[in-house]
Amino acid sequence: MAFIRAYLRASTKEQDAGRARADLERFVKERGLVVAAWYEENESGATLKRPELERLMRDCHPGDVLLVEQVDRLSRLNEADWEKLRTDLKSKQVRVVALDLPTSWQAVSEGDEFSRRMVDAINGMMLDMLAAIARKDYTDRRRRQSQGIEKAKAEGRMRGRKEDEKRNGKIAVLLRAGLSWSQIVEQEECSRATVAKIAKRLQTT
Incomplete structure (x- = not known):
């Protein structure tokens, strides 16, 4: 069997x-x-x-x-x-x-x-x-999705994901407090790319 x-x-x-x-x-x-x-x-x-x-x-x-x-x-x-x-x-x-x-x-x-x-x-x-x-x-579905995104961008209908201002504000506070990126990623359950973006923003303010 x-x-x-x-x-x-x-x-x-x-x-x-x-x-x-x-x-x-x-x-x-x-x-x-x-x-x-x-x-x-x-x-x-x-x-x-x-x-x-x-x-x-x-x-x-x-x-x-x-x-x-x-x-x-x-x-x-x-x-x-x-x-x-x-x-x-x-x-x-x-x-x-x-x-x-x-x-x-x-x-x-x-x-x-x-x-x-x-x-x-x-x-x-x-x-x-x-x-x-x-x-x-x-592959056909991926192509249609890509074409739809490009069309939406061209027509001004495509907007990026809304920023989580509350979380990002907290990340900024933690960075100023001297916590490491790894500690912040673990605590806030965010990506290192997000922490890097906030850190770069702080450098220009």
Whole structure:
């Protein structure tokens, strides 16, 4: 029986990476299976540097199944990074099953060697295609966002984030009191760039 590892990903902390968990649980339950391990994170699918994905790959053994809701949850990678991930999956003999790729579902079903090899070949092509589509969607959205920002700036509709005057005033007081930047960053939970900006402002006043 396949050892199923479920991977859940969302792009930002504001999104719920666990939203699809019920769908994955329903999928395996209908087939009399269970998810043996869950990996959930809020990271961009456009990078390979994802802690939970890396942990999943370290945990995998030959014959394991990597279960995802959609292929784009696994990859919005560029061609080189997708090729690396796909090569790693192949070398570990890990099969990818995605709810939006019905041909992959057979990977969690029993079958003879010929059928498994045929399914693997078909799924390899389908995964490549869906991964390419996911990457194109990602780059298209980024381009539209960039164009929207540039248009808003040109029309004078784009304003920077409103300054936190209360916090910045406190940072200025702490700087004058002689606290180190590291102490201020820790106390006010701000970035060093913010402290540097306030310090520079104090030098000119």
